[in-house]
Amino acid sequence: MNRQTLQQTAPHTTQHQTGNQRFLPDNLNGAWRNRLLRWETLLLVFVALAFFANTQLSPYFLDPWSLSDATFNFTEKAIIALPMALLIIARDIDLSVASTIALSSVAMGAANSAGIDPAGMVAIGAGVGLLAGLFNGYIITRFDIPAIVVTIGTMSLYRGIAYIVLGDGVYRDYPQGFAFFGQGYVYGVISFEFTLFLLLAVIFAVILHKTIFGRRVFAIGNNPTAALFSGINVKRHRMVLFTLVGLFSGIAAILLTSRIGSTRPSIAMGWELEVITMVVLGGVSIMGGAGSIAGVFIAVFLMGLVTFGMGLLNVPGIVMSIFTGILLIAVIGTPIIWRRVVQAQKMRSKMRGG
């Protein structure tokens, strides 16, 4: 829309204010932007520290192939973290993502056994994820049940179906053509998975920060009632977000299944917490309404580097999950505690001064 139509469509300024108009700058010397970037900057510092620590731990760390290998253990989770960030910003959450991976992986395994070709398997993997997400979204918005309740339910449900289908069996023997998604390289040491993640990160950043959809996601997360009064179809947006998360869980399932070349019903167990930790560590408010893709992007690398470092130190898996738990609490708790400390400090200095 150009200036002229703006003038036409807007009623003219009333007499009363002319000569008395206040100048309103777009923002105060970028203060707004600075505030937004502060957490991201801190994260970058941590990334640098973790990177340095890893170089000290292993002389082979800086080797391009070893760096490339390091990306594999977080890329699939990171791909789910992107839509999950949008979902959490909109005040929702999905705990069923890891179970969706299991369901989707089992579906692909079954399809493979039935002789369906890799292209068909990919479609089935993504499709099952999408349907799982759609189901979550439908139940949550149609019956107005909190997301956390429904997705805890479907977390057991989806995983349960995977167990029923597969028992303690395993699907193997994925065809050669399917291996590319999780094992292929696009250019030199750059894997297909990692390239896909970079691409998706850019796309999600644009969606969240530059489009109407993204703006509405923020609006819903900040005040769902006012969003509704502003003509936003809140339910439909929530449905779309759950479906997106499901779809990308399906895509993660394709990558993961292809990479490890087998499906067990326990596949991706516990991933939902790691995905959510990435999102929250990236500065997305667990209460909704605030966050950025840049933050999540950096947090993904931080998590990746730390887990890789612990791998180099031969830290057992259970300790890693203890670490993830502590990280989650620390990240959510620190800002809250910080605020209290600052307030107490202010109070004390005032009492002394006055």
Added chain:
Amino acid sequence: MDTPVLELKNVSKTFPGVKALDGVGLQLFPGQVTALIGENGAGKSTLVKVLTGIYTPDGGEIRVGDTVVEFHAATDAVKSGISAIHQEAVMFDELSVTENIFINNQDRNWLGMLDWPLMRKRARQLLEYLDVPVDPQTPLKNLSVAHKHMVSFASAISHNSNIVIMDEPTASLSHQEINDLYKLVRRLKEEGKAILFISHKFDEIFEICDRYTVFRDGQLVGSGMIGAVTQNDLVAMMVGRTVEQVYPKTDAEIGPIVMTVQGLSHPTEFNDISFDLRKGEILGFYGLVGAGRSEVMQALFGLTKTNAGSMTLQNKPYAPANTSQAISSGLVYVPEDRQHQGAILSLPIFQNITLPRLGGLSRHGFIDMACEYDVARHYAQSLNLKAASLSENVENLSGGNQQKVVIGKWLATNPNVIVVDEPTKGIDIGSKAAVHQFMGDLVAQGLSVIMVSSELPEIMGMSDRIIVMHEGRIAARFDRDTASAEAIVTAATGAA
């Protein structure tokens, strides 16, 4: 002359980019009501928050009686005998009336446990004192807006403080509730309490206040006895110029019917609502708080489901399933409750203003930020919004300026029919004239306006026709020329 029970000297408070209070002073006297007036953003609510320990001032002195006090928390102020009804009262919908009244000063029994029987008893006494016919046990969410206000009054007087502050207590009340409040104020006065009364309504200032204090842009510009000044004097002090408080009803050409509503009914809220609306017309809806006006309007906007009746808009059947359908059909609703429904407080001003019309500011779903700022600035400036920048969060604005953001947001959608619910609630006199002027401009351009208002002068001054509702039904209809204040009020109370 009396000695003041509360005295402020040289108090300042600065926010990033704004000097909200700049060395102000204030005196309150026992048994007297002092009016605090000033434009939106003049610093009135900031002063209230300083006096109640919510904000700590950057400098200055607060004296209660003979002692200099410093407040670090809301409880400190209560201990010094100051309590307040805030402009945006924090109330808890899920809690009971009793729990809300005693939210920050619970009674305890000798074991140190919360003494609910005592609190319930006191709550009942307070509600009786205030003449509010509600059970202290009911959850707050079941109460009407007016009764919720009364609960916040009950909470304020439950401390039995000597100093009572009221920040725009009548902004969303209709005449009946306002009269009840006046009664309360007079009683408190007789009991020797000092009252600070913030208001944008001059009739009530002259009716119940004894003194005045005027702020402009965070500074004290005058104070004295109400008897010694006229309304024009006060306005001149407030805005630094004169404002004509005539309702600028421009004679827009009334055209063909744009909307009809036939027998619209809701199981509990309203019944058999029929009217039509013409192009270029302002249709006023008057009634007591709780008469069902907002519910009818929300049904027009696709928010409330109806169980009978039909509507047409622009000669086409109109049955909006949701708000976005209503907006794309050209009907918008400016809600009364700006904090919850109207604005998104934790987002910047410009994002609030453009939210319902983002479609028109984008290409293939991508927002054109430059255009977005332009539109936001246009509406912000034409409503004379006071803010440090367009990226300021709405929660940092004064109450009246928040209301301006909400109005700007809906004007920006270029609707055909605009439904405004209490459009000038909490807006200062100059900006009120601007909002009325705006409405005049809108109808002159061929829009139609439905205006819900509890302010009789506004309804009578602005409307072409007036519909009065009582207990969910239409009680009377008036034309502009035949309407009289008595007839309207009688119809609203159901006595007609």
